[in-house]
Amino acid sequence: MLNYVPPGTGDIYYMRILLAVQRGCTTYESIRTVNGITYSSFQDACYSMGLLCDDREFIVAINEVAELASGHQLRKLFAMLPISNSISNPERVWNATWTLLADGILYERRKALKNQGLNMTDDELKNLCLIEIEKILNSNTRSLRDYQSMPYPEMSHVRLFQNKLIEEELAYDTNDLTHTNLYTEQKMTHEQRLVFDEILNAVITDSGGFYFVYGHGGCGKTFIWNGLSSAIRSRGKIVLNVASSGIASLLLPGGRTAHSRFSIPITITDESTCNIKHGSLKAELLIQNLK
Numbered sequence: 666m667l668n669y670v671p672p673g674t675g676d677i678y679y680m681r682i683l684l685a686v687q688r689g690c691t692t693y694e695s696i697r698t699v700n701g702i703t704y705s706s707f708q709d710a711c712y713s714m715g716l717l718c719d720d721r722e723f724i725v726a727i728n729e730v731a732e733l734a735s736g737h738q739l740r741k742l743f744a745m746l747p748i749s750n751s752i753s754n755p756e757r758v759w760n761a762t763w764t765l766l767a768d769g770i771l772y773e774r775r776k777a778l779k780n781q782g783l784n785m786t787d788d789e790l791k792n793l794c795l796i797e798i799e800k801i802l803n804s805n806t807r808s809l810r811d812y813q814s815m816p817y818p819e820m821s822h823v824r825l826f827q828n829k830l831i832e833e834e835l836a837y838d839t840n841d842l843t844h845t846n847l848y849t850e851q852k853m854t855h856e857q858r859l860v861f862d863e864i865l866n867a868v869i870t871d872s873g874g875f876y877f878v879y880g881h882g883g884c885g886k887t888f889i890w891n892g893l894s895s896a897i898r899s900r901g902k903i904v905l906n907v908a909s910s911g912i913a914s915l916l917l918p919g920g921r922t923a924h925s926r927f928s929i930p931i932t933i934t935d936e937s938t939c940n941i942k943h944g945s946l947k948a949e950l951l952i953q954n955l956k
Contacts, residue, residue, distance in 0.1 A: 676813065679707035686714070708754065708814070720758050723751075727762045736768030740794065744801040747812050756814035767794040777832065782839035782901060792818045830950040834903045834919070842899035849892035857885050865896055887916050894918050903954045 683696050690696045694703055697710045704710040723746060731739060743759070743766055746752040759766075767790045774793070775783045785793075795818040799809050809815045853861060860878055867874040878886055894904045894917065906917035907926045914920035923929060928940040928947065941947050 676707050679711050723758050724761045731765045739766050740797050744798050748805050755812050779836045830946050837898045839899050842895045846895045846899055905954050
């Protein structure tokens with residue numbers, strides 16, 4: 666006699682189903698073996714024997730509801746399916762409907778960052794969508810980790826979208842910056858344009874380099890820096906403008922003093938280091954700035 670096992674227990678539940686129909690099993694592998702094929706999980710073995718539904722009705726339901734419901738409402742609907750043990754394979758439904766479940770996420774990010782030109786890859790959208798689903802599950806004392814087949818969001822990637830320092834540096838209006846950049850380039854002298862193109866090309870091609878621009882006061886050094894800032898930020902990249910003094914930093918868009926930005930100690934010794942802790946918000950900002 667086999668004891669009752671609730672559907673929410675995962676692999677034990679699927680093993681319980683197989684034990685009711687499989688005969689002569691002596692090992693776990695033999696329980697998962699169907700017609701000479703040993704499956705990687707009890708759930709897959711159940712599917713191969715037609716013992717489980719394919720969850721097609723849930724995929725159809727989400728597609729139908731998507732015509733009227735918002736992405737947030739769809740994500741709540743999806744989260745309720747595994748919570749109520751109504752779904753056999755959450756990953757299969759996720760793979761078929763994730764584009765609908767992620768509806769509105771890109772818009773919200775553009776709105777939060779004030780960057781209408783922001784784009785995300787499918788992997789980034791999936792990750793953010795899984796984060797939202799995880800929040801809903803957590804509010805019901807559940808987690809995506811409770812369902813072995815479901816992917817779990819990359820938490821290191823999550824922090825980048827919760828880092829206020831990174832959001833602040835990406836919150837520039839790329840459309841306005843593009844117009845500003847075009848105007849700035851038109852006003853540049855031939856010599857300024859040579860410097861501008863050389864540095865901008867190093868950034869775009871990721872070739873790197875160290876550049877020292879010097880000249881007497883009023884020759885347009887700050888004009889070049891401001892032009893480079895708008896040109897690079899208009900491409901959705903992070904620019905960290907620093908200066909040696911507070912007055913000089915005010916001349917740069919989003920400028921900071923070097924001591925403030927890089928946590929340089931006031932009193933310098935041979936053993937001094939910048940006070941930036943590993944994994945901190947500022948450390949993540951600097952890492953993103955290098956990408």
